Amino acid sequence: MKAIIAGAGIGGLATALSLHAVGITDITIYESVSELRPLGVGINLLPHAVRELTELGLSDELAALGVPTSTLSYFNCFGDLIWSEPRGLAAGYAWPQYSVHRGELQMLLRDAVEARLPGAIVLGSPVISTETKGARQLVRIRTRTGAGTGTGAEREEEADVVIAADGIHSAIRKQHYPDEGDPVWNGLMLWRGTARVKPFLDGRSMLMAGDGRQKFVAYPLTEADDDGLARINFIAEKRVEDDEPRPNNWNLAVDKQRIVDLFQDWQFEWIDIPSVIAAADEVLEYPMVDRNPVERWTFDQQTLLGDAAHAMYPIGSNGASQAIIDARTIANQLATADSIGAALGEYERIRLPITAQLTLSNRSLGPERVMQLAYERAPEGFADINDVVSAEELTAIADQYKRAAGFNPQLLNERPTLSVVRAAS
Numbered sequence: 016m017k018a019i020i021a022g023a024g025i026g027g028l029a030t031a032l033s034l035h036a037v038g039i040t041d042i043t044i045y046e047s048v049s050e051l052r053p054l055g056v057g058i059n060l061l062p063h064a065v066r067e068l069t070e071l072g073l074s075d076e077l078a079a080l081g082v083p084t085s086t087l088s089y090f091n092c093f094g095d096l097i098w099s100e101p102r103g104l105a106a107g108y109a110w111p112q113y114s115v116h117r118g119e120l121q122m123l124l125r126d127a128v129e130a131r132l133p134g135a136i137v138l139g140s141p142v143i144s145t146e147t148k149g150a151r152q153l154v155r156i157r158t159r160t161g162a163g164t165g166t167g168a169e170r171e172e173e174a175d176v177v178i179a180a181d182g183i184h185s186a187i188r189k190q191h192y193p194d195e196g197d198p199v200w201n202g203l204m205l206w207r208g209t210a211r212v213k214p215f216l217d218g219r220s221m222l223m224a225g226d227g228r229q230k231f232v233a234y235p236l237t238e239a240d241d242d243g244l245a246r247i248n249f250i251a252e253k254r255v256e257d258d259e260p261r262p263n264n265w266n267l268a269v270d271k272q273r274i275v276d277l278f279q280d281w282q283f284e285w286i287d288i289p290s291v292i293a294a295a296d297e298v299l300e301y302p303m304v305d306r307n308p309v310e311r312w313t314f315d316q317q318t319l320l321g322d323a324a325h326a327m328y329p330i331g332s333n334g335a336s337q338a339i340i341d342a343r344t345i346a347n348q349l350a351t352a353d354s355i356g357a358a359l360g361e362y363e364r365i366r367l368p369i370t371a372q373l374t375l376s377n378r379s380l381g382p383e384r385v386m387q388l389a390y391e392r393a394p395e396g397f398a399d400i401n402d403v404v405s406a407e408e409l410t411a412i413a414d415q416y417k418r419a420a421g422f423n424p425q426l427l428n429e430r431p432t433l434s435v436v437r438a439a440s
């Protein structure tokens with residue numbers, strides 16, 4: 016079976032590793048950028064994704080890369096505690112949760128692909144379009160442009176299966192949904208960065224403070240060094256007044272002082288948020304965008320995966336984690352179903368409703384709804400959260416999201432593996 020994957024992001028690379036693990040080794044990954052660099056800032060890998068990467072044999076590499084998250088705590092904008100829960104092993108999962116640098120995770124996956132499938136990644140070669148030709152798929156690729164600035168020639172290649180992991184601006188999704196337009200923006204702007212500062216709380220916690228209008232999220236990407244400083248990832252977020260269209264560019268740097276000023280009053284006893292932002296190497300702006308769920312990912316023997324299939328808000332730490340689970344599911348199906356068509360159909364049947372529900376849940380704040388409830392009921396703060404939101408309500412919101420996203424501890428620990436012992440052709 017010849018597989019072509021569009022995109023060497025986290026979804027595409029995890030797909031190549033997953034196909035390799037079930038014995039599908041005739042794989043080419045076409046990636047548009049001419050050099051893979053460790054771009055982005057922090058992401059969290061939830062235990063359901065860590066399980067999949069562990070079963071792909073990457074647990075040691077991951078442990079060396081990430082900080083195991085111990086706790087997730089929500090606060091209001093005055094630093095009053097709303098909700099706190101253990102995470103990863105401390106929460107009873109058989110697998111940890113890791114805070115990692117997105118670009119470093121991508122490099123880890125790239126290195127694993129290069130070791131297991133030498134030559135499979137072809138850079139500087141965007142996939143332009145795909146079409147069905149009899150029982151096969153015809154893929155049009157723009158070839159390497161080399162050092163020149165020309166657009167490069169086009170060439171065609173055939174495959175049995177095409178997996179579009181080409182991100183939120185997917186060319187293949189656009190081919191199937193030509194009228195979809197740009198990603199949908201909700202008016203919130205995100206400013207992301209990393210800074211070497213004094214660790215906060217226990218040095219392994221994720222904090223979220225604020226409400227639906229303005230919010231600050233932070234977690235460590237490293238342990239404290241000899242100087243007592245750790246690299247902290249942060250995301251500062253605020254609803255912006257105008258509704259100008261914003262570029263969806265992951266790497267757009269902006270003046271950080273403007274963001275420091277927005278958070279000037281957010282100084283808690285245990286963390287000084289303006290000085291964390293001020294210490295950032297750079298601050299990257301990104302609008303909170305997603306895409307409306309679609310009815311179909313699979314067209315003949317081609318399908319969508321990761322952000323190309325279900326770009327969602329970065330709420331609840333699920334973007335990369337869901338792409339990794341897609342990858343393992345599609346490989347499991349291709350190794351066990353009667354035909355490629357049946358495998359892709361089953362992959363879509365399993366994954367589309369779950370990710371569509373998550374996308375919509377994230378639009379109504381997902382697990383962060385507790386912060387909005389606390390604000391609505393006590394905008395000036397509170398002495399005891401249980402006077403404002405009951406323990407039952409808080410527990411139910413956290414639990415509902417975990418079930419929807421597939422990381423309820425008991426269900427995840429007991430779920431059969433997606434690994435397939437029998438090798439496919």
Ligand SMILES: Cc1cc2nc3c(=O)[nH]c(=O)nc-3n(C[C@H](O)[C@H](O)[C@H](O)COP(=O)(O)OP(=O)(O)OC[C@H]3O[C@@H](n4cnc5c(N)ncnc54)[C@H](O)[C@@H]3O)c2cc1C
Nearest residue numbers: 022024025026047055056141142181182265321322334335
């Ligand atoms: C540069 C970059 C930085 C990011 N930074 C963050 C971050 O800081 N925080 C966060 O939460 N999320 C970030 N993301 C998004 C995050 O990686 C995804 O939400 C998640 O990991 C799902 O991954 P994906 O593989 O589906 O998409 P992506 O990680 O977006 O990967 C898609 C890949 O496809 C390539 N591509 C695009 N079009 C084509 C084409 N036509 N043909 C071939 N290849 C193509 C892209 O270059 C990219 O490598 C970033 C994405 C990128 C590309």
